[in-house]
Amino acid sequence: MGGIVGIDVGGTFTDLFYSRDGTTVDAVLKVPSTPDDPSRGLIDALQAAGLEPSSLEVILHGTTIATNAVIERRGAHCALITTQGFRDVLELGRRDRQRMYGLTGVQQPLIGREMRWEIDERIDHHGEILRPLDVARLTRLAEALAREKIDAVVVSFLHAYANSTHEERARDILKAANPKWEIVISSEVVREYYEFERTSTAVVQGYLQPLVSRYARNLTEKLEGLGFKRQTLVMQSNGGLAPLSQLHRRAANIVRSGPAAGVMAAAKLAAEAGFTHVITGDMGGTSYDVAVVVNGVPRIAETTELDFRVPLRLPMIDVHTIGAGGGSIAFLDRGGILQVGPRSAGAVPGPICFGRGGTQPTVTDANAVLGRINADHPIGMKHLKRLDIESARKAMGELGKPLGLGVEATAEAILTIVNHVMARRTRLLTVEQGHDPRDFALVVFGGAGPLHGAAIMREVGIRTILLPPHPGVLCALGCAVADLRYDLSQTVERPVADLPTGFVREVLSRQRTDGEASLKSSGAEIASVEVKHAAEMSYLGQIHTLRVPLDPAWTAAQMIAAFEDIYRLEYGNVLSDIPVSVVGLKTSVYGIRTKPSSEPAAVADGGKAPKPASHRDVHFGRWISTPIYDRRDLLPGLRFEGPAIIEQSDTTSVIEPGMTARVDAHSNVLIEVA
């Protein structure tokens, strides 16, 4: 049989994508996730697809286990060991609060104060040892902790990025006290300054490592039991893959595995369709995730806040989330202005039309009232045969009464407002980064994305939307198209002019060697190795840095020129009097997997319209009898006009009046304003 399988293990559903030869789509399906042991859901999906694991070439998967464990505080029991005087760095953060307005609420550190310990030692920012490690006390502490219920110990000493010998020594002492512990030292997770962010990242790693190890072990055993002995690769938050065998050391790197996979898939499909600049919009029940892809490469964020005072300083695909989804609730504020979200009806009680007890009108109710979603075939609903349109209409009527709006006008107002909220966030992302949104294509996916993509396109001024063939399982596809990736970084924090000759080249070459070693030990089958170097640079004194792609052979003048080109692009000017500084040096090592590229299909009779499966009245300013297409009938080369609705098992897509749609050679539907 052969073939590759992409599996995205989400909180609610586990999605599967199977391709016999890496190009065709031979199976797509959803099964319920199994949160108690997520590896079971993955196996269930393989079995539901009728796949024989022993015959598969490779299994690629994304997972939300890490995210959920952090958010729901279900990670390991850990202890934290810090430099004397810095026990509370993890809890203190950097003097902030959760929201700009409102002083209530506290943080929940992943390791409580009672399990945070101090050891006398001190290293300065040059890496010089000011006070030696108190080995005697550390040994006693290790022995005392060995008697406690602890799965992992995290060590984070000040300036360990500049000199890791104390952390390494501490690791050895701890390991000797209890060989069963998972031990994480901060310098191994992030080789950068900022003690809170580095400590937090190391703590996230320690907090997740036992859980992720267990998961990797379970999954390996289950797959081996089914005769699968080849490679299993897991999607990391940076959009690259890592093998299951290395997963436990990279637990913090898989925190946003699923969203990263979605962006990777969107970037890949768009590139095949000829778009290098892409905005990806994933809209589900509660949130809208948006990301930007420039020249085929998703933008990377250096630090991501997982929760209040839980930053993760690891490169992650920069996915912005706002509270706008199908379940977002519409209401009038005290000034009588209509607002939508961020409060969501969630899965329970859910939208009114789902009949699970929801009483407040949501975005999904608006789509239902306007006929945009099919009331007779609710997607993913086993408990009801038909959406409760009457109750949704009644709620719309009540909401709209004070505004002088009728039922349909209220529903349209809800959509207009939620679409503006999403369009504004989308715009903010591109414009703020110095891009013109008109140069981008929008790839929409997730259960609700294709319902709203057309309106977002119109508002942001984007020219084309790409609807992938299977928008509901895009993340699973993303796993299948990615490469292996290892990121390495090191803080420098010195003016370019002060760097010794050969320094940059030496650091980058060391990073390259380390990355290539990880790649080699992954045992993954790769076709080639790619290495990218970059420097985080700024004008001396600036806090925010810019990432500048780097050639290790460059002179100081070339580095400065490259920085200024990027600075000008971002801010429109340069500050020529001020020295330029290198804050950090970074290397990404990619293991490029062999992926047969998807062959464009022969395009049949260009320009012919598909035959609608049916017609129904849909409201676009007024009720219009609108053609409803079955996605399976949309063969390459066909064209049609809006208004139109496309239905398929995983989502519903809306094409507004005045827009045209065509099916490309890869079976994507491309929508444009006529």
Add this chain to the structure above:
Amino acid sequence: MDPVTLAVVRGALEQIGDEMDLHLIRAALSPIISETNDCAHGLYDPVTGETIAQGGFGLPQFLANMQFTVQRMIPVAAAAGGFKEGDIWIVNDPYLSGTHLNDVILLSPYFADGKLIALFANTGHWMDMGGSAPGGWVPTAQEIHQEGIIIPPLKLYEAGKRNEAVVAMITANVRMPQQLLGDLAAMINVFAVGRRGFDALVARYGIATLQSCITEMMHRSELQMRSYIEEIPDGTYRIEDYFDNDGVEDKPLTVALAIEVAGSNLHFDFTGTSPAALGPMNISDSTAKSLCFVALKHIFPDVPVNGGAFRPTRFTIPKGCILAAEYPSPVGGTTDVTQRVVDVVFGSLAQAIPALTPAAPFGTTGVATVSGRHPTSGKYFVAVYPYPGGYGGSSVSDGLVNGTPPGSMAKFMSVELSEHRYPVRFGYFGIRESSGGAGRHRGGCGTKYGIETLSDVLVSILGDRVDHAPFGVQGGGPGAPNSVIMSTGGREWIPPMRSKAEKVAFTRGDMFRLASPGGGGFGNPMERDIAAVEADLNGGLIDLATADKAYGVVATQVRMILDRPVYQADPEGTRIRRSAALRAESKAG
């Protein structure tokens, strides 16, 4: 008014402010802007000066201050022939533009079809404005000239051309001209971002529709604010709170507030507040009013930020008092004076709406500055360490630790970054144990840190809350007061003004130790959850004596982990202990 257009236009206007905020935060050179968001951007009505929209990323303290500044700049510009296309005005005169000299405000008129439609304004904190101490915090200043240069309202740009004479005059009088020029350029560029956003709105909706949307949305915000005020029981709620001293004369200063609630109107009456201080503990009236709005917005976070929301309020601030500074009173203590304004608003409204109002937060920004020439580069530097501290408990939770002041979002610089940049070394940086006010919901603990200096530098401290601790509400206890200890030449000493000290010479190996206040407690500590008290004990946040006396919790040490005791609370013993305390209390009462 079409309700959908109204909602969409309001969002679009707020987006313009947001985009301007983000642009400056990313482009500014000064870490205080880029790292602590010490800036604000907004759009204002060119006739009334009312706020149309303000960005959501700048500091709260500028919430209404920007509007009052714009309102005072309008007649100044009118007298100079009115706002012209291509002009940009600059001002930092605190009696006019509020806060302190470091907050420089730029004003740029926006024209469409040759008609003045709105005013864009921004403010950014510049690191140094000259004066007798770097950074502008001069605890012993007796007149504003010791705090830096005053820039009266001037045209920085006229018809698109920069007035180089003005720029040269400013840069010649400050310590870090290069950084200032970078920040100035960034602030000017931001107006282009704003204009681009407004142009797109004008093109889409036309000026007439936009203007009626703006009028209507202010009206709606006013209605919204009134609906909240109506829920506060009518009455007059009074409180007095104090400052240690003004840094010059060692006597306490009083802030007296009576909030009168009548229907949907609020009157803030500061009668009884101390007259102008000799030292820098003064603020302008616009800043005092702005901080009243900040406190209100912490209580009612959903109120939108525009001129309409400010309409239902009225102020009485006695002329020349510490909350209505006049020339030549120094105002450098603004960072601390503003804290007490928030405290008294909380303290008085806690009497009326306790479910919504927290106990007093730590109440001092307590800026510590270290300045001098860097031993390796020889360049001048100013390192600024603003106090973090505990928040007050509230009806819903304990107080946060290491919070930023309510009027700020400014962060504390990373210890490692600090040591890279400045000749300092942190001895410790941690939670200050036993400093949160006792309560059903405990106040957050303060933060303690010791900074060692590695070369000859000057250390200044401008804080407060040593003599008067942050108060608890609804039966909660006060947080621990502030503490400042200097350690120079092998001798430990407390500054004579306790919370204030100016330009103390430090050398290699000297250290200053700060311990910031905790927040006040909320509710009777005898009602605190027993498991929460046990967790506080095991986390070392309270000691056994406090668990017993303040909380009535009976706990015993069950074992040790290395040298750290582990306690277990006894629920039955605690019940008996607490009811005995209750009986004693009712007997005494």
